[in-house]
């Protein structure tokens with residue numbers, strides 16, 4: 121099954137078999153801009169496997185792939201929670217609704233990457249990304265290689281509790297394999313197979329592989345609550361009936377001269393053979 125097939129299969133599964141929040145007569149947290157409840161159809165515990173060499177980018181609709189990479193650079197390289205930085209440095213606006221009065225996300229996302237702690241392996245003061253890179257180079261059989269964006273001590277000071285919050289990393293011979301755990305996934309806006317979340321974490325896998333001397337291996341994306349907002353249903357129904365351009369076979373090229381994680385910039389990433397459907401969808405984002 122290619123990425124588009126995976127997209128269509130899970131979309132149909134949620135549409136046909138998803139639990140309908142509205143009919144459960146319980147409160148839901150998210151609202152639309154006008155204050156109305158944002159109900160979903162949802163399925164629990166879905167996962168998507170992308171074999172090595174497969175780029176998780178759908179061509180059923182246009183994905184903001186550069187913004188997706190910029191978000192990763194902002195979180196893992198700038199180690200920032202500052203929404204104004206995302207806007208000024210990267211021209212990405214879509215986190216604006218979640219910033220606090222100081223213009224940041226509180227103790228979420230990049231804050232957890234910048235936080236220092238004592239490495240359990242070396243005893244030296246480090247941060248989660250530096251420890252991961254150093255252990256992959258020096259101690260590849262380490263089974264404790266995770267990056268966690270949720271620290272329960274800080275949860276009440278996060279403006280949004282990270283959705284794609286946990287990565288786990290395992291070396292097999294010359295390959296680095298990644299699992300991403302996502303607690304909650306908005307199918308249309310971000311979490312679909314080949315959408316922003318899958319693609320951006322695949323890019324992180326490629327980047328970390330490149331600077332630690334491995335090839336990118338398999339990528340598994342697990343979503344605990346996978347949902348389609350009911351307002352998005354008409355768009356999803358259109359998308360799953362698109363016949364994509366048969367030339368699609370996306371390849372991601374990354375500047376091979378980059379050897380240090382801190383040196384990647386957005387201009388080091390190029391996509392080839394990507395011809396996404398150009399239909400425009402006006403996507404409301406639940407707040």
Ligand SMILES: Nc1nc(=O)c2c([nH]1)NC[C@@H]1CN(c3ccc(C(=O)N[C@@H](CCC(=O)O)C(=O)O)cc3)CN21
Pocket residue numbers: 184187214215218280306308309310311401403405406407
């Ligand atoms: N309900 C909800 N869904 C999300 O996916 C989400 C949140 N909230 N809150 C935090 C971030 C913000 N995210 C967003 C916000 C907006 C778009 C969006 O407007 N996407 C459009 C245009 C993207 C562009 O061209 O820049 C799209 O067509 O996908 C996507 C993800 C992802 N996250």
Ligand SMILES: O=c1ccn([C@H]2C[C@H](O)[C@@H](COP(=O)(O)O)O2)c(=O)[nH]1
Pocket residue numbers: 149150281283284304305306307310311317406
């Ligand atoms: O990277 C992201 C960030 C956010 N989301 C979605 C998932 C949910 O629809 C909302 C968050 O609402 P919660 O009630 O906190 O789950 O944002 C995503 O899919 N991907």
